[in-house]
Amino acid sequence: xxxxxxxxxxxxxxxxxxxxxxxxxxxxxxxxxxxxxxxxxxxxxxxxxxxxxxxxxxxxxxxxxxxxxxxxxxxxxxxxxxxxxxxxxxxxxxxxxxxxxxxxxxxxxxxxxxxxxxxxxxxxxxxxxxxxxxxxxxxxxxxxxxxxxxxxxxxxxxxxxxxxxxxxxxxxxxxxxxxxxxxxxxxxxxxxxxxxxxxxxxxxxxxxxxxxxxxxxxxxxxxxxxxxxxxxxxxxxxxxxxxxxxxxxxxxxxxxxxxxxxxxxxxxxxxxxxxxxxxxxxxxxxxxxxxxxxxxxxxxxxxxxxxxxxxxxxxxxxxxxxxxxxxxxxxxxxxxxxxxxxxxxxxxxxxxxxxxxxxxxxxxxxxxxxxxxxxxxxxxxxxxxx
Amino acid sequence: xxxxxxxxxxxxxxxxxxxxxxxxxxxxxxxxxxxxxxxxxxxxxxxxxxxxxxxxxxxxxxxxxxxxxxxxxxxxxxxxxxxxxxxxxxxxxxxxxxxxxxxxxxxxxxxxxxxxxxxxxxxxxxxxxxxxxxxxxxxxxxxxxxxxxxxxxxxxxxxxxxxxxxxxxxxxxxxxxxxxxxxxxxxxxxxxxxxxxxxxxxxxxxxxxxxxxxxxxxxxxxxxxxxx
Numbered sequence: 001x002x003x004x005x006x007x008x009x010x011x012x013x014x015x016x017x018x019x020x021x022x023x024x025x026x027x028x029x030x031x032x033x034x035x036x037x038x039x040x041x042x043x044x045x046x047x048x049x050x051x052x053x054x055x056x057x058x059x060x061x062x063x064x065x066x067x068x069x070x071x072x073x074x075x076x077x078x079x080x081x082x083x084x085x086x087x088x089x090x091x092x093x094x095x096x097x098x099x100x101x102x103x104x105x106x107x108x109x110x111x112x113x114x115x116x117x118x119x120x121x122x123x124x125x126x127x128x129x130x131x132x133x134x135x136x137x138x139x140x141x142x143x144x145x146x147x148x149x150x151x152x153x154x155x156x157x158x159x160x161x162x163x164x165x166x167x168x169x170x171x172x173x174x175x176x177x178x179x180x181x182x183x184x185x186x187x188x189x190x191x192x193x194x195x196x197x198x199x200x201x202x203x204x205x206x207x208x209x210x211x212x213x214x215x216x217x218x219x220x221x222x223x224x225x226x227x228x229x230x231x232x233x234x235x236x237x238x239x240x241x242x243x244x245x246x247x248x249x250x251x252x253x254x255x256x257x258x259x260x261x262x263x264x265x266x267x268x269x270x271x272x273x274x275x276x277x278x279x280x281x282x283x284x285x286x287x288x289x290x291x292x293x294x295x296x297x298x299x300x301x302x303x304x305x306x307x308x309x310x311x312x313x314x315x316x317x318x319x320x321x322x323x324x325x326x327x328x329x330x331x332x333x334x335x336x337x338x339x340x341x342x343x344x345x346x347x348x349x350x351x352x353x354x355x356x357x358x359x360x361x362x363x364x365x366x367x368x369x370x371x372x373x374x375x376x377x378x379x380x381x382x383x384x385x386x
Numbered sequence: 387x388x389x390x391x392x393x394x395x396x397x398x399x400x401x402x403x404x405x406x407x408x409x410x411x412x413x414x415x416x417x418x419x420x421x422x423x424x425x426x427x428x429x430x431x432x433x434x435x436x437x438x439x440x441x442x443x444x445x446x447x448x449x450x451x452x453x454x455x456x457x458x459x460x461x462x463x464x465x466x467x468x469x470x471x472x473x474x475x476x477x478x479x480x481x482x483x484x485x486x487x488x489x490x491x492x493x494x495x496x497x498x499x500x501x502x503x504x505x506x507x508x509x510x511x512x513x514x515x516x517x518x519x520x521x522x523x524x525x526x527x528x529x530x531x532x533x534x535x536x537x538x539x540x541x542x543x544x545x546x547x548x549x550x551x552x553x554x555x556x557x558x559x560x561x562x563x564x565x566x567x568x569x570x571x572x573x574x575x576x577x578x579x580x581x582x583x584x585x586x587x588x589x590x591x592x593x594x595x596x597x598x599x600x601x602x603x604x605x606x607x608x609x610x611x612x613x614x
Contacts, residue, residue: 006501292469
């Protein structure tokens with residue numbers, strides 16, 4: 001076994017050109033795999049973050065005729081104990097209203113939260129570009145589009161017409177931009193009590209919203225939440241059921257990314273295999289004499305398995321380095337006007353290790369064909385043919 | 387002396403559809419420590435005979451005995467061990483591993499059996515290098531030596547495991563006459579010093595005449611068997 005290893009090492013060292021070519025082949029394969037894999041993963045994480053990162057991933061909504069949840073404190077408690085994966089729970093009092101300004105009346109959506117809870121889900125504070133969050137009753141923040149349309153500034157008062165015809169004036173303490181124009185144009189965000197007053201629902205809420213640690217587990221968490229909840233007349237929804245198209249898009253992306261990676265690997269595997277097979281033919285004389293001198297078939301084939309192993313390890317290391325180089329240059333050169341990368345790359349250590357392992361295993365698998373040739377080589381053929 | 391090699395009713399037929407018989411009922415014995423040559427025209431079957439003795443080839447029928455043990459029925463693994471321990475091969479082409487130095491090539495048969503080379507074997511390798519006149523080039527890679535040096539390295543390699551039998555197929559076929567003389571002198575010295583049995587195929591009449599026994603093979607049969 002050690003002899004096979006030392007012969008393999010010498011073979012690799014003496015055929016430097018060939019060795020470098022194979023190692024380069026493997027490392028380009030690993031680098032492409034790493035690059036494409038990380039890029040697609042980054043793209044997906046980014047997409048998921050922008051789509052549902054700043055939105056509730058599970059919601060509890062009432063199904064009774066009043067469309068309100070009376071015992072929301074119990075729902076809140078039960079949500080908290082149903083799963084460790086649930087985070088950022090917020091109750092909301094939502095309802096339609098109108099805003100009366102200069103010449104017009106436009107529909108708006110009143111959204112009342114305990115603001116520090118709502119902020120965790122929607123990131124209101126981050127979205128504020130002027131002013132601050134409401135701290136008292138009858139204060140609100142409004143979006144950029146709505147402010148532009150109504151000509152509102154900080155500390156201005158807006159006139160809200162409730163669904164029952166009553167009017168109320170709210171002081172605007174801040175202006176936000178949540179990067180979604182339909183939200184910016186319609187949401188009037190205020191604290192829970194103010195919203196409950198405007199909507200005339202007393203101490204009740206119209207929904208409980210929450211996020212989860214693992215967004216792709218939302219459906220499972222939602223199921224166990226529905227099981228835990230003791231309230232009647234409610235429904236538990238999760239983002240996955242509501243965004244089937246996005247999910248199938250993500251799936252398609254994953255599958256095509258895996259396909260690319262598999263074909264790259266197959267190409268690398270065929271390359272190594274053919275080069276090593278040629279090297280068996282090149283060295284058939286030496287292998288023949290080694291066999292005449294009594295080397296066992298197993299050791300004769302191990303020579304090539306060891307070559308595959310060493311080439312695989314070298315190729316994997318170089319390939320990972322090359323892959324990181326590609327990723328770094330991609331995030332450095334492919335940037336948005338504001339300097340952030342077009343696709344933020346997420347380095348997944350497990351994926352990097354997996355790529356490396358695949359390369360090594362492929363190289364060893366590729367060496368099985370030449371190993372078999374070497375094992376089957378009959379010394380008499382070599383010696384007869386000179 | 388006892389017979390170290392015994393061939394009994396050896397027939398060899400090549401081919402499946404078109405059968406070509408190259409050896410016909412060969413019965414031959416070689417004494418331990420003897421220095422034998424086999425001569426014959428090309429295609430006479432002498433190389434096939436040598437390969438059958440060396441267990442590299444199997445007879446179609448008949449029995450082969452090495453040191454009294456039958457070999458034609460052994461499996462590949464046991465044959466590899468037998469060759470490693472009891473036989474040394476020298477071919478017309480040296481077949482050295484070009485990736486290794488002269489000394490490493492010489493030690494190769496030992497390493498096949500046991501990777502760690504003890505001191506006495508290492509010294510034996512040095513002795514062989516000296517015997518073959520290779521001390522100066524012991525660290526040269528196989529390709530950095532002359533044809534004669536390469537062939538002498540192959541001879542030293544055949545001797546490292548102190549085999550009882552050396553089988554040589556035209557060992558000097560590629561060498562000029564001076565080098566040929568030199569190589570034969572070495573082979574003869576080894577034969578006398580270590581009582582190694584030699585079976586040498588040669589074209590060279592002068593060389594054959596210097597051996598203890600000349601066997602001429604013609605059309606797959608032993609045509610002449612001259613002992614001194």
